Amino acid sequence: MAWSVPDRGSYRAAILWTLGSDHSATTRAVANAFLISAFDRSSGRRAWEFDLAAEGPFSPVHEKHNLASPSPVTDGERLYAWFATGQIAAVDLSGKLVWKKHLGAEYGPFEINWGHGSSPVIYKDYLILLCYHERSSYLLALDSKTGAVRWKADASTGETSYSTPLVVEVGGKTEIVVNSSAGVSGHDLSTGARLWHIAETNRFPVPTPLVRDGVIYTSRGYRSSPFMAIRPGGKGDVAASHVPWKVTSGAPYISSLVNYDGLIYMMGDVGVLSVVDAKTGERLHQERVGGVYTASPVAGDGKVYFVSEDGDTIVVAAGRTPRLLARNRLNARQLASPAIAGGRLFIRADDALYAIGK
Template identity: 35%
Template sequence: MRNIVLLSAWWIALPASSSDWPEFRGPGGQGHSDEAQVPVEWSVDKNIAWQTELPGEGWSSPIVWKGRAYLTAAVPVEGGRPNDRLLIASCLDAADGKVMWRKTVFEQHHDEVDAIHGKNSHATPTPITDGQHLFVHFGAQGTACLSLEGEVIWTTQELRYKPQHGGGGSPVLIDGLVVVNCDGSDIQFVAALDRRTGNMRWKRDRPAIETSKGFSFSTPLVIDVGGRKQIVSPASDQVIAYSSTGDELWRFTYRGYSVVPRPVYGNGLLFISTSFDQPTLYALKLPTQDSSPEVVWSLAKGAPHTPSPLLVGEELYVVSDRGVGTCINSATGEVHWTERLGGNYSSSPIFAGGAIYFQNEDGGTIAIQPGTTYAEVARNSLPGRTLASFAVADSSIFLRTDVHLYRISTK
């Protein structure tokens, strides 16, 4: 089902500034912020500009655009059945945390959704903005476009599949399209929706795989290789690159399923993790023409099931779900150091203000200096469960727990 309520006259994507965080893992989707000064220390009574209680539950990460923070949630229906939810989008004033608007986008009905994993929510995909519109995705429950004032422009529920454990992957934007991975336990495909209308522009079924576990939860990454835009789309047993018109550019196969980490790209290499059961981290040299990627190196020990890698300079940083941090030479795969950071990890690390931040699932954050020797800067803690990833904007860190959204700032 598709519903177009309003068409805007202006559909030009606006460039992000250093004070914007427009998508999952920030500008470019690789966990980097250009902010020069960001707090490295905080607690409940230090460097907290504000905290705002959030309705319902959700593990979508916040995004920030021009002084506003956006995120989604699934709110239980009063008197409803266990999985009856209002799927909402919210906008907060980034200056003071006050709610500017909340909008119910979809109504989820108990008998139309399967049980989710204990670490998941019914609102896990992170929204994305082109600077004039907000695109929200609730997996198989629906995708929508809103104005930045909360007016619904279009909705669609055409992307139907059976998500194992609930939805996970976030949308990306390319050439007037909203692209999402739809890797269910029944069918697996990638879909591109028209950014103006929500109409399906193309849909590509995943090639046949060996595993019976076709479900995955990763977010695509849009990159440029040799002047050619590519949508790098991880899935169970394979990662595939598509053009903006849906043509397959290349494919790399591996053994793995329930793939969560978003790839990163830099220094001429693509870095991916294969997730379950035993993850392997691959560094791939990508082809400039239609051929297959070349494996430069691979590493199994310490590879993450869930958190995405982080590339800073010549080094690649990963944290395993069980809390082992590893620094790797991105060109050779040589391990510089490993360190037990403490706790379990689901959120992805970021680089901001000259420091790397790792956030565990229990409100704890470890800040380190990048480099080939482990150098810890600070350990911080806030109450609550933390599975969403950071956002960084206006010299501040935005951190979502199971109860609150925090702005961490020295201002």
């Protein structure tokens, strides 16, 4: 272990590690405030901290969830942090406020079973926010420099999502891909209008889609989660025309897939590791490694990393038949997805931020 930093507050958001060349950032909730913190990656020293006063209404959240679950993002000039009240703040890379908004106050309370979970997405000068809640469902694009609204695209009343959208470039156009309770859909970046959809109801869509070599891969989440490959660029109902393959069950309830060198890796909620061929959807390998998993996996340097709620980090050699390399234990609950940067693995636990490596 390179270092660990004890900290206060509620942890669920993943770590942002691209704050310049040497800082990592996290968000968390404490009594009456949301905190954005930046740490020196080499030493763990706290570089700065920004406090945002928490303003309600405050929706109930799941035990594994909190009001600071959305992960922060950066465009290299500003950091954007979004919270489950609907409050969003943009700060510069020294921690000074640039602008802030309260979507819950402007457009209605963020009311969704278990609490809001979607993270912001930055694309060029668009800040994209998925607000699919029980009383009000909409996709919103802000100007990242000023916070001004570029467009707001309303969805069907009651359409919900805990997932983070994905931006995909295809054929000279750009689409926003959404995993929601109604299915998977693609939206025009310039207006938010829906371009295509795959209708498939799901009560709790949590996983985030990914794109690799021009193909979208996503699981739907919830029990016996289906997962599929989708070609972007379609129009209308594309279930029959733009889905090269689909597997009807077997993906995790919460965590997302990772595609590494043409193979999809996933860890089931109760510790079943699966490897799938990304071209065909064929399951190549499956084995039980044990544990309970909420965080999404990460991959790099020929390895795939999974962190369990019990504090284990499972390291496997990537391949069609993955080989277990290590099982390392931290005595702390781990719900947030880890991050890889500068030859180190950064893990966020309930009580601290850890840097693993030399």
